Amino acid sequence: MFQATDELLRQIRLGEDSSLELKDLRYKGNQVNEPHRNSMADELAAMANTSSGVFVLGVDDKSRTIVGIPEDKLDVVETWLRGICNDLVTPQLFCRIRKLPVVAEDGVERVIVRVDVPKSLYVHQSPGGYYHRIGSSKRQMTPDILARLFQQRSQARIIRFDEQSVTSAPRECLEKTLWRKFKTPLSPDSDDDFLIKLKLLTQDDDGKICPSVSGILMACKNPQEFLPNAFIQAVAYRGTERDAAYQLDARDIFGPLDVQIIEAYKFVEKNMKVYAVKEPARRDIPQFAMQAIFEALVNAVAHRDYSIQGSKVRLHMFSDRVELFSPGAIPNTMTIESLPLRQSSRNELLTSLLARCPMPFADFPGERNFLMDKRGEGVPIILSVSEKLSGKRPEYRLIDDTELLLTIFAAQPPRQSPDGSAAFEPSSM
The missing domain is CATH 3.30.950 (Methyltransferase, Cobalt-precorrin-4 Transmethylase; Domain 2)
Known part of the structure; x- marks a missing residue:
């Protein structure tokens, strides 16, 4: 126009x-x-x-x-x-x-x-x-x-929000170092043709080619320049209350979504504790099951509602639990009770892109080659491995129909025996 x-x-x-x-x-x-x-x-x-x-x-x-x-x-x-x-x-x-x-x-x-x-x-x-x-x-x-x-x-909205054009962003903000991992031998030779086919670039009503929401989130070095709330707020507290006076560590995690997942995972590793037990060989008991933490972070980032303003993913660690807040209600007709049984995605394009991002952790406790598997196993893994470690089943709760809260409970420290065969140490993972 x-x-x-x-x-x-x-x-x-x-x-x-x-x-x-x-x-x-x-x-x-x-x-x-x-x-x-x-x-x-x-x-x-x-x-x-x-x-x-x-x-x-x-x-x-x-x-x-x-x-x-x-x-x-x-x-x-x-x-x-x-x-x-x-x-x-x-x-x-x-x-x-x-x-x-x-x-x-x-x-x-x-x-x-x-x-x-x-x-x-x-x-x-x-x-x-x-x-x-x-x-x-x-x-x-x-x-x-x-x-x-x-x-x-x-x-x-059969054109989903994650495919919508971000007309305020120049196409040059999509960096080749970030999107070339999505290329395959069958991809078009032309960069623009490839980006359009993958829907990282889209055409608006006036015929202008510009980045999509998914393009910004996955292939832009600083997505927050165009989507200000697309980041993870991570905070670790010393006790069980949300109190700034007892804050141990805090970080706003920016960058493409795959980078956010990796850095948030490292934040939990850094701030959780590991219990060392001698029986007689040393055995380490982590405060949280990192496989569950990983699945929870992937789900929070992949399935959040990016159209909601003023809300970001919040990762809050306490001595007895981790709370993970993800903006948006549960998609479609799913309920809290059906989460472990059903599969539904708010952001189809984003989930398909995350399923093509290589797994960066060589020592990851689960079997995974990519950040996302799209088989609907994330919630069952979160529930089972966390309950096995802590003895307490994680809880999902919907807040005001606008935010999903997942609480993962920490493992209890082992009892200290008279001979000192159980010890409590900071994480060295």
Whole structure:
């Protein structure tokens, strides 16, 4: 839409319509003061709920005059926009933001900011509620229109969220060192053809080729640049309570998903304890079954709902348990009780990619060649090996229908015999 700058300028002269919104910004210090963030979020969500469109910032919507954006405010404006798309619209919007130098009618070159808003697969809520666009203005959706739109968009989501285009990301952010592990002898020779076939690159409604959500998560060095909550928060506590005063270790784990799984696994290894028992030969009893920890981490990362804003995978270690929080309800018609018996995936593309990532641990206690096996054995392994070690079955719990909590209980320390044949040592794994 409006691919050439001349075409965009001609449309600006004609004024706003269903697919074009013009905004003149006001500043207070080093911040955008007008329009208000909530109002801008409502406008962006209304466009995404209706059709693809373009916002042009730095143009007076009444006179259609290009006033431009001061060069020292360009980064401020971009940060302001990204914050609105990520924090004030649910699910978050993937908008493409570009800074364009144009020659105004007075012959002076000024910079405008172009924001491409794709027609979404989801119905977006903004601070004012649910809006759609009629002509050049937004309108609150009536219940019947909202219900119909939810139905239409749910049918359209045969294209899953993990396959959706991230229009704000350049295709160059997908690094060959990260995606070449997915290549096989039968893969296309052309890199672009291969990435499109694998759906790491996708085509949006306007025909633009850009990374998919899965492409960003698996083949971008810093996915958090485009998906801010796609990381693992890991914390280890000294006791049994969530208390910062007793925090032993903490780390936010970033990077591609396979790297996150590996680093989170190492975090647990580093912070758990191992009980050394002499009977008479030494035998090590780990605090947690690492095979279960691994399966739990893979499931949490692979099956979480990446469309939920403000939530990340949380890995919290205590002296008596590990708690693993994964954003999103249980997919489809599964229940807590049916988790060990059924198999369902929210992110088919992500799980297929993780199933092609080589297993990095040579001493892994289970039989596994790749990070994911896709046979539905993860939950049964978590339950059985953990219960065998600790004597207590792990527990799954759904919190507010928006987050799945898995609790894995720690092994009890062995009793200390009078001759000191049982000892307690930090992990050396």
